[in-house]
Amino acid sequence: MTTFETVAKLLAERIEVNLDLIHPDTPLETLGADSLSVMELIFDLEDEFKISLGDERPTLVTVQDIVNHIDKYIKLAAELQG
């Protein structure tokens, strides 16, 4: 599963929207995901990918923003392990 697919799946479950409505460029706001839902989603994604996103507070507007944020830390974790 790609990062996007995982993000989309957990986001769909969390905010109860149809998975088909979630695309990389979909604004989170139009899906009804407010800042509190996104915070909870990030928490779940940390568990899912076994990463820690630290104290960074990025601006997350679209689904792709979340994917990029996660990918950055997956890469960082891989580098640290390597």
Add this chain to the structure above:
Amino acid sequence: MTERVVITGLGAVSALGLGAERNFAQALAGVSGIDFLELSSNRKIEGCVAAQIKFQLPELIKRAELSLFDRFAMLGWIAASEAMQQSGLTTNVRGLENTGVFWGTGFGGAQTLENAYMDLLVEGKNRVRPLSIVASMNNAPAAQIALRCGFGGTVNTYSSACVSSAQAIGEAYRHIRHGYANRILAGGSESLLTFGIVTAWESMKVLATPDKNHPEQACQPFALNRNGLVLGEGGAAVMLESLSSAQERGATILAELAGYGSSNDATHMTNPNPAGQARAMEMAIATSGLSKSDIGYINAHGAGTPAGDLTETDSIKRVFGSGANRLMISSTKSVHGHVLGAAAALEFVLTVQALRARAVPPTAFLNEPDPMCDLDFVPLHGRSNQKMVAAMSNSFAFGGSNAALIVKDFVL
């Protein structure tokens, strides 16, 4: 010029069941909701009983929003929704800018907090769920109710142990009476049946020790062998309105909230004081404009502790004198346990229904009354077809706070 305050909606959820009517029917029949405690974690507290809600709660909240809700807020929202529905008010419409929420809770989001501590201190995790604060803060139920109903008026939370929701209802009464709001959804909710908090209560040695064959009979207020209180969980709510507001929208008026009194013992953190309790009752009666002989029924605080029940017997005698002997007094905690911050609201919801039904719920399991508690505590069986025009609900708390609420028939 003060406003009269009327009741246009009731809501309740407790170990007795879902809905105000169901709770009253069970209380009237003396059916207990008390059983052995089952903790959600894999921990056990041997021999501990509780008035725990073991049935599935209605799914009123979208799954996406569940992270915002500790169980105490969920129980609050369930009760508030019922009261709102019965009142006939519509949510999120114009004209609710002067409608508020006054809510009571003792421990707030106990389960969320305990989960966070477990994660950090036991599981060794280095983080907790991001919404732990907004889910567990004491004003979460009041805020959620206001948000979901679109109530733009004053939203207050009272946390005074076992009188929390009596203060919420009573202060709402004052608020409406003096024109600060035309409607307030008032009540309380509590859910603290967690390993840590129940253990803390146990260590105070105030919890009832049950007969293992009859856990449902563990709470025995005013009985000779009473030996403590039984913790419970639940939520209860009343929609309060100024008479003019209720009349303007053609609402069905269930009863009138006629009086409220509050006091503090200022004598001891936990030992109750009859003079302090009597002050609250006297103030409620004076505010109501009723005579003492108008009060036909008292829903007692009656938690089932040796000192508490004796003190309440004394304080009622101080207030009513020889008239105390003609009062029907019962403690419904015998069946719904002590719901702490929600107790007063739950008992007030039962008291309103007792008045309306002219039927008094019993003090269940009062087989052998304490000779020192020598008033009519309506032992064992409820009573129907009783004459009364007003009823009072008493609530007393650790910290010395006392409160009394009086409901009477609504007569234009």
